[in-house]
Amino acid sequence: LAQQMLLRKTKKFKMVLYQRDISRKLANEQEAIQMLTDRLPSKDWEIKIIYHSSQRSPCQLAHSLHDADVLLTPHGFQSMLLLFLPISSILFEVFPYKYFKRGYGPFSNEYGVVHSGVMSPATTWHTQILLSQISTASCMDSKMCRGYARNSDVRLTEHGVKRLLELIHQIYYSQGSLETTSVTNSNISLSQLMNSAERSIPISGFYSSASRSMLY
16 A cells, blocks of 8 residues: 555546536536645646546546546446545545435445545525425435435535545645645544544544534
8 A cells, every 4th residue: 555655646646526417416517626626736636527428438437547546426326436446545425415325435445445525515496495404314214305315416615625635635645745725734644544444434524424414
């Protein structure tokens, strides 16, 4: 693992944004990319976008992701692409408003990919009205509510960007390399993070695994 991390320092870090094509799309794609671009040193990072296509082969996906340091995506089936990620990379999911399930977290944990995420705010006025008075846990316990929530588009907010950058800093910048903008130093070492049995739960605690409530 140490050799792999050292090798990554000799090239640009790579973040891949996987955009869905029907439901649960990242609604503020350009805004999200701009926020990340403003905060990540351009000499250290490149950001690529993959738009979902049924014509794209697994080999093409593997080629695009085999050297990715971060896979950023709305929660969904495409998170299985973690199979193509290198060990110690990050899978960061944006969950729909009032919808959260660990889903790919345990598998990611076993596979050696760090899993984390954030919940989107409501992206439509009617979703805000219908779901604002119900807890995430209650919504997840209702088949109707769960089905409604999971089809909503998502937004990556300033809060979500901050959480992602904190995780990036913990993994890629904790050993004295260049600093990202607006990210504070962390006392959590890479070995502690990678050995954590619950690393699918964000270290910064922006949501509680017990209550399944997440801030956005």
